[in-house]
Amino acid sequence: MSNIKSKLGSINYSSSEVGKVDMGTNDNYVVYINWDGFAWYYYELANSGGIVKTPVINDLIQKGVIFKNAYTGIPSITNPMQSAIVSGAWPNVTRNCYRYYDKKQKRVIQFRRENKAETIAEAAVRQGIKVASVHQFILENRGCEAGNADRPYITLGERADYEDRFDAAIKLIKGEAVGKGKSRIKLDYIPKFISIYMDDLDGLGHNNRTYGIPAAQTEEGRLCNVMRRLKQMDEKLCEFIDECKGVGIYDNMSFVLTADHGMTPYGRQDKMSDCYAKSMLLDLIGAIERGGFKTQVLSAGESPKKDTDIVLVGAGLQIQLSFTKEHTKQDLQKIMTAVLGKEYIGRIMEKDELAQRGAMDGFADLLISPRPPYSFKANSKEYIAKGQHDSLDETSQHIFSLMWGRDIKKGYNYTDRMYNIDFARTIAHLLKIDGPKCATGNILTDALI
Ligand SMILES: [Zn+2]
Known part of the structure; x- marks a missing residue:
C-alpha cells in the first residue's frame, strides 16, 4: 500500500451553507461507518513501535478530524450502544439497557433491539432524504427496510465479512444490483445517507472464531488477529473511497467512522493457567x-x-x-x-x-x-484469552472515532471528551436536516468548518 497517499488524492473542501435547510441544493452525502468493537487502544497499538498498520486511516486523520477522547456509554454493549449512536441519546432515552432487574415487575428484563427514540435514518426519511443501510441491523425497520427502493436495508447473509460489506456499499453507490434474498435491490440514484456496519473487529476481539479465523490461545494472539484484520479493513476503506471518487461524488461526501464500544481482555492471558482464567x-x-x-x-x-x-x-x-x-x-x-x-x-x-x-x-x-x-x-x-466489553474500563469505554470530508475540518485533533451519541445530530447537521427527535447529544461544531 505504498501508493495510498496518491490513491487518496486531495479532498476538495468546498464551502457550504451549514445550518440552512435548502433541500433544493442539498447535494451532501453522509456515510456513517460503524466498526463494532473498535477500541481506541487497537488504533494506538496498530501504530506503535514504528509499525504502521493503518496508513489509510492515518492519512484520513491528516485530512479530517480525529477524536482522541471519544467515549461510549453504559452499558457498553452492542444493541444499547448501536441504538444510542443512531438516536443520539443514551439508554435513559432509548430505554434499552440490554438487561436489568426491574423492581416493579420483580423480574430480570432482557432487551433486544428495542429503541423508544427516533433514529437518524427515520429522521432523514421524515425529511425527504433517501437512506440506505448495509448490514447496519439497528436501522432495520427503523428507517431502512429490506427490498424498499427508497430506503433499502441490504444484507448478504451471515458469512459476509468487512470485504463483502464494503463491496456491497461500492455496488450501491455504483447503481449495481446488490443484496441477498428479499434485501436485493438495484437503485438508480445514490442515497444521501448510507450506514455501513462491520463486526470483524468485535468477533476477533471477543476471540471467537470469526469469518473462518480460529480463536487465539493467548492474549498476544488475540491482539495479533485484531491487528491483522484492522490492517485489511484499512486497505479496503481505501478502495471504497476510490470508488466514491470514481462515481464523482467524493467532494460532496462527509464520513463518520466510529464504534459502539471497545474491548476488554479477560481470562487466561498466556499458555499457562493463571489467576485470571476463572471468574471472581x-x-x-x-x-x-x-x-x-x-x-x-x-x-x-x-x-x-x-x-x-x-x-x-x-x-x-x-x-x-x-x-x-x-x-x-x-x-x-x-x-x-x-x-x-x-x-x-x-x-x-x-x-x-x-x-x-x-x-x-x-x-x-x-x-x-x-x-x-x-x-x-x-x-x-x-x-x-477472551474479550468482552460490558466494562467501565478504558479498554471498553474509550473508542476510535474519526470524521473527514465535506464541511469537516482538515487535520484537526479533537481532544475534548465527546461521546458517540454526538454523531447523530452532527450527521443531521451535515445533511442539513433536523436531528432525531429525542437526541440529546451535541453537534460537534468544533469539528466542522
Ligand atoms: Zn458491539
Whole structure:
C-alpha cells in the first residue's frame, strides 16, 4: 500500500451553507461507518513501535478530524450502544439497557433491539432524504427496510465479512444490483445517507472464531488477529473511497467512522493457567454476603426468592447490584467496604454517576466492574484469552472515532471528551436536516468548518 497517499488524492473542501435547510441544493452525502468493537487502544497499538498498520486511516486523520477522547456509554454493549449512536441519546432515552432487574415487575428484563427514540435514518426519511443501510441491523425497520427502493436495508447473509460489506456499499453507490434474498435491490440514484456496519473487529476481539479465523490461545494472539484484520479493513476503506471518487461524488461526501464500544481482555492471558482464567464472581458474592446481605444471581426472565436482599445481574464482566427492598446509604457503604481493596475490583459506580452518564433509570443501585483481565462470569469455566466489553474500563469505554470530508475540518485533533451519541445530530447537521427527535447529544461544531 505504498501508493495510498496518491490513491487518496486531495479532498476538495468546498464551502457550504451549514445550518440552512435548502433541500433544493442539498447535494451532501453522509456515510456513517460503524466498526463494532473498535477500541481506541487497537488504533494506538496498530501504530506503535514504528509499525504502521493503518496508513489509510492515518492519512484520513491528516485530512479530517480525529477524536482522541471519544467515549461510549453504559452499558457498553452492542444493541444499547448501536441504538444510542443512531438516536443520539443514551439508554435513559432509548430505554434499552440490554438487561436489568426491574423492581416493579420483580423480574430480570432482557432487551433486544428495542429503541423508544427516533433514529437518524427515520429522521432523514421524515425529511425527504433517501437512506440506505448495509448490514447496519439497528436501522432495520427503523428507517431502512429490506427490498424498499427508497430506503433499502441490504444484507448478504451471515458469512459476509468487512470485504463483502464494503463491496456491497461500492455496488450501491455504483447503481449495481446488490443484496441477498428479499434485501436485493438495484437503485438508480445514490442515497444521501448510507450506514455501513462491520463486526470483524468485535468477533476477533471477543476471540471467537470469526469469518473462518480460529480463536487465539493467548492474549498476544488475540491482539495479533485484531491487528491483522484492522490492517485489511484499512486497505479496503481505501478502495471504497476510490470508488466514491470514481462515481464523482467524493467532494460532496462527509464520513463518520466510529464504534459502539471497545474491548476488554479477560481470562487466561498466556499458555499457562493463571489467576485470571476463572471468574471472581463467587469471591465477590462471598464478600457481599459477609456484609450481611443475601444475594442471588439472576438471568433474563428470572425472579428473586423471597429472602433475597440483592439481585446480581451481569453479562460476564460488570455486575449490576439491585436491592430488592428499601436500602440505605449505610447498606451501600457496607458493600463498598466489603469489596474495596479486593485485587479484582476495577471501578464501582453509584446511582448518581450512572444517571449522569445516561444509564437507564433502574439499571442498578451499584455497578461493579472488574479490573482487567478479571471477570465476573456466572460459571466456573476456564476462559482462554477472551474479550468482552460490558466494562467501565478504558479498554471498553474509550473508542476510535474519526470524521473527514465535506464541511469537516482538515487535520484537526479533537481532544475534548465527546461521546458517540454526538454523531447523530452532527450527521443531521451535515445533511442539513433536523436531528432525531429525542437526541440529546451535541453537534460537534468544533469539528466542522
Ligand atoms: Zn458491539
